[in-house]
Amino acid sequence: MAIKGNIIIGQSGGPTAVINSSLAGAIEAAKDAGVKKIYGMHCGIEGFLQEDIVDLSDHIKDSQDLALLRRTPGAFLGTCRYKLPEIEGNEEVYEKLFSIMEKYNIQYFLYNGGNDSMDTIKMLSDYAAQHGKPQKFMGIPKTIDNDLPITDHCPGYGSAAKFIAAAVKEIIRDNGSYGISRTTVCIVEIMGRHAGWLTAAAALSRGADCCGPDLIYLPEAPFDVDDFIARVKEIAKKKKSIVVAVSEGVKLADGRFVCELQGGEDKLDAFGHKQLSGVGAFLAEKVKEETGFKSRSIEFSTMQRCASHLTSLTDADEAYGVGYTAAQKAFEGLSGMMVIIKVKSRRPYIADYAQFDIHEIANVERKVPKKWITKGGTDVSNEFIAYARPLIIGELQPHFAGGVPSHIVLDTK
Amino acid sequence: MAIKGNIIIGQSGGPTAVINSSLAGAIEAAKDAGVKKIYGMHCGIEGFLQEDIVDLSDHIKDSQDLALLRRTPGAFLGTCRYKLPEIEGNEEVYEKLFSIMEKYNIQYFLYNGGNDSMDTIKMLSDYAAQHGKPQKFMGIPKTIDNDLPITDHCPGYGSAAKFIAAAVKEIIRDNGSYGISRTTVCIVEIMGRHAGWLTAAAALSRGADCCGPDLIYLPEAPFDVDDFIARVKEIAKKKKSIVVAVSEGVKLADGRFVCELQGGEDKLDAFGHKQLSGVGAFLAEKVKEETGFKSRSIEFSTMQRCASHLTSLTDADEAYGVGYTAAQKAFEGLSGMMVIIKVKSRRPYIADYAQFDIHEIANVERKVPKKWITKGGTDVSNEFIAYARPLIIGELQPHFAGGVPSHIVLDTK
Numbered sequence: 001m002a003i004k005g006n007i008i009i010g011q012s013g014g015p016t017a018v019i020n021s022s023l024a025g026a027i028e029a030a031k032d033a034g035v036k037k038i039y040g041m042h043c044g045i046e047g048f049l050q051e052d053i054v055d056l057s058d059h060i061k062d063s064q065d066l067a068l069l070r071r072t073p074g075a076f077l078g079t080c081r082y083k084l085p086e087i088e089g090n091e092e093v094y095e096k097l098f099s100i101m102e103k104y105n106i107q108y109f110l111y112n113g114g115n116d117s118m119d120t121i122k123m124l125s126d127y128a129a130q131h132g133k134p135q136k137f138m139g140i141p142k143t144i145d146n147d148l149p150i151t152d153h154c155p156g157y158g159s160a161a162k163f164i165a166a167a168v169k170e171i172i173r174d175n176g177s178y179g180i181s182r183t184t185v186c187i188v189e190i191m192g193r194h195a196g197w198l199t200a201a202a203a204l205s206r207g208a209d210c211c212g213p214d215l216i217y218l219p220e221a222p223f224d225v226d227d228f229i230a231r232v233k234e235i236a237k238k239k240k241s242i243v244v245a246v247s248e249g250v251k252l253a254d255g256r257f258v259c260e261l262q263g264g265e266d267k268l269d270a271f272g273h274k275q276l277s278g279v280g281a282f283l284a285e286k287v288k289e290e291t292g293f294k295s296r297s298i299e300f301s302t303m304q305r306c307a308s309h310l311t312s313l314t315d316a317d318e319a320y321g322v323g324y325t326a327a328q329k330a331f332e333g334l335s336g337m338m339v340i341i342k343v344k345s346r347r348p349y350i351a352d353y354a355q356f357d358i359h360e361i362a363n364v365e366r367k368v369p370k371k372w373i374t375k376g377g378t379d380v381s382n383e384f385i386a387y388a389r390p391l392i393i394g395e396l397q398p399h400f401a402g403g404v405p406s407h408i409v410l411d412t413k
Numbered sequence: 414m415a416i417k418g419n420i421i422i423g424q425s426g427g428p429t430a431v432i433n434s435s436l437a438g439a440i441e442a443a444k445d446a447g448v449k450k451i452y453g454m455h456c457g458i459e460g461f462l463q464e465d466i467v468d469l470s471d472h473i474k475d476s477q478d479l480a481l482l483r484r485t486p487g488a489f490l491g492t493c494r495y496k497l498p499e500i501e502g503n504e505e506v507y508e509k510l511f512s513i514m515e516k517y518n519i520q521y522f523l524y525n526g527g528n529d530s531m532d533t534i535k536m537l538s539d540y541a542a543q544h545g546k547p548q549k550f551m552g553i554p555k556t557i558d559n560d561l562p563i564t565d566h567c568p569g570y571g572s573a574a575k576f577i578a579a580a581v582k583e584i585i586r587d588n589g590s591y592g593i594s595r596t597t598v599c600i601v602e603i604m605g606r607h608a609g610w611l612t613a614a615a616a617l618s619r620g621a622d623c624c625g626p627d628l629i630y631l632p633e634a635p636f637d638v639d640d641f642i643a644r645v646k647e648i649a650k651k652k653k654s655i656v657v658a659v660s661e662g663v664k665l666a667d668g669r670f671v672c673e674l675q676g677g678e679d680k681l682d683a684f685g686h687k688q689l690s691g692v693g694a695f696l697a698e699k700v701k702e703e704t705g706f707k708s709r710s711i712e713f714s715t716m717q718r719c720a721s722h723l724t725s726l727t728d729a730d731e732a733y734g735v736g737y738t739a740a741q742k743a744f745e746g747l748s749g750m751m752v753i754i755k756v757k758s759r760r761p762y763i764a765d766y767a768q769f770d771i772h773e774i775a776n777v778e779r780k781v782p783k784k785w786i787t788k789g790g791t792d793v794s795n796e797f798i799a800y801a802r803p804l805i806i807g808e809l810q811p812h813f814a815g816g817v818p819s820h821i822v823l824d825t826k
Contacts, residue, residue: 015586080591
């Protein structure tokens with residue numbers, strides 16, 4: 001394997017707790033292969049188009065920097081949400097991109113992201129194939145949503161799932177503290193507009209010391225408000241504390257988002273905007289109205305993707321692994337592919353890396369299998385637990401200083 | 414010190430991440446002193462009035478149970494929000510309480526809570542003094558709000574502050590990931606209706622690797638919406654990522670809560686209720702309206718008091734210490750007092766326990782000193798940092814099983 005030039009790595013889309021572990025993996029692979037210059041795109045392809053490029057050897061100098069990089073949430077290089085245009089009719093965009101690569105002698109181009117970001121790798125590798133360009137393009141999977149196809153799961157998901165499972169368990173403890181006085185309902189709203197992988201992770205809180213959420217609603221199953229209220233009333237006959245996990249994207253049978261139910265022209269905020277508070281707040285209010293129970297809602301919001309103080313070690317190691325493998329495969333001459341995780345065995349957990357044609361991956365969304373959704377769309381099966389449990393095992397301990405986790409920051413001055 | 418009978422311990426008010434560490438401390442003090450029966454009130458004084466009492470030796474059997482107890486969020490015994498009535502005219506309530514104590518030969522009565530809960534200790538010890546009852550009553554401080562007077566700080570605050578500091582730092586990383594495209598504002602709404610201790614803790618995120626929140630608003634200083642927007646616009650001239658920490662309880666100069674500004678009859682939800690979304694959501698919408706910047710809000714909600722996966726070891730140890738000391742002092746014959754923490758030195762950190770007359774403590778709220786609020790009410794001083802930093806140092810590591818923290822649960826069947 002002869003290294004023919006320099007490498008560049010970019011980050012794209014929403015960050016995860018382990019996005020920078022993939023960066024660390026790619027950097028170490030490039031170092032191991034003896035690549036001369038290891039570049040980073042500042043803010044993804046959007047920054048690259050403006051030639052906003054950093055020399056990573058100026059920023060990640062030693063193993064301590066790499067260790068901190070693996071423990072830093074957010075996109076160290078900065079990210080973007082930017083979709084390359086169709087090649088046909090926009091050749092000048094691609095000519096510019098390739099001229100920048102040539103200027104810096106970039107032969108290997110790695111891009112770390114989700115569905116939309118994989119489209120960038122597809123377009124660039126297609127253009128390279130059409131125009132006989134030598135550069136190699138490899139995708140590195142990354143998304144808390146876990147909705148990329150082909151790969152068993154996506155780096156970023158395990159840590160988000162671990163945070164959700166731990167936080168839901170803690171909320172169940174908190175909510176259960178008010179024993180005698182009255183029924184208390186807590187609705188936890190979890191990310192995932194179209195796929196329920198993150199919401200399903202709430203079930204990982206279940207164990208000998210925790211009954212888990214009483215109801216779990218994924219966007220893959222239709223939601224019925226009356227049925228929901230009836231179930232809450234039924235559960236309340238047996239216990240005082242009720243915790244419900246609901247995906248932000250749950251939909252009615254007619255396809256409307258549940259949170260749209262609260263809408264209407266009379267539901268304007270102080271600025272005259274249509275108020276779109278989340279489905280959690282809506283359902284908590286509905287419970288209060290229909291049952292008189294005390295109820296509240298909690299949204300984890302971006303904590304789901306940035307709470308790196310509780311990172312899954314399995315996830316962090318795999319994020320590193322896909323980053324390392326992507327660089328390695330590019331050096332071997334592969335292009336237009338994304339690295340995938342193949343799981344040979346879930347118990348004991350044995351996983352390996354491979355690669356797959358980017359055309360089968362870009363812009364495709366994978367959802368939770370219908371057969372894993374149980375109890376009339378209010379729970380997930382043991383198959384899901386067996387699938388997800390290994391992904392949340394182990395902890396990448398933060399390096400604490402002054403009581404808070406230490407990070408490393410890109411100085412772009 | 415001759416032990417004269419049994420002990421009972423109760424938990425009251427909102428739980429904290431370390432409320433059960435105080436319970437563990439009291440249990441071990443009673444064991445060390447050779448107390449025969451160690452009882453717990455199921456759901457505080459409310460449960461006690463119904464003779465809902467557990468024998469803790471049935472539930473906390475060994476050192477492993479105690480270790481798990483220290484790592485369990487929520488109130489292990491269950492809690493309540495129940496205020497005892499005035500003694501005069503309600504003697505029958507007190508007669509009932511004391512007859513239950515006599516029935517179980519309870520001579521030592523410990524109650525763990527905040528301002529309202531300390532009122533229970535005051536009433537019971539007053540009644541005992543008036544009626545020549547021998548029982549001893551001691552209060553154990555506990556509140557994430559840190560608003561009890563006399564004590565240097567309150568157990569529960571350090572862990573909440575640590576979670577807030579870490580989470581705000583992670584949110585700053587996440588928010589800063591979107592570098593080039595546009596200004597992104599994130600409003601973090603933090604608990605504390607009347608006192609800003611928790612919101613001030615957001616400043617603990619600041620360090621060599623983090624600038625901290627750009628603006629910090631405590632309820633102790635009047636809030637001006639126009640000034641806030643002007644400051645956001647000013648900051649946006651220098652940086653693309655802006656993070657603001659705001660207390661849920663910030664008020665206008667005229668005393669109204671800021672979140673009331675959005676109100677009005679036209680602001681009804683689907684059920685005809687007046688919509689009271691939080692101040693964070695309100696300010697995020699206001700920023701969008703006035704500046705066009707991308708903006709969002711995040712509420713930590715009950716995570717602030719139950720995220721025991723990130724517990725301050727200093728806080729957990731002190732919670733244990735006040736629990737242990739309260740029992741010890743009761744055995745020595747003290748009554749009608751609350752254990753307090755005295756800090757001799759903040760660097761190096763040296764703290765000790767003492768006790769103080771409950772009459773000076775019950776129902777009194779301590780706020781953040783005005784002189785610690787700086788930059789026109791938008792930041793806190795280094796004095797605050799020096800005060801709070803030692804309280805978030807160290808981590809009480811969870812015991813993980815299956816990727817999530819293990820807890821211990823009271824089986825009340």
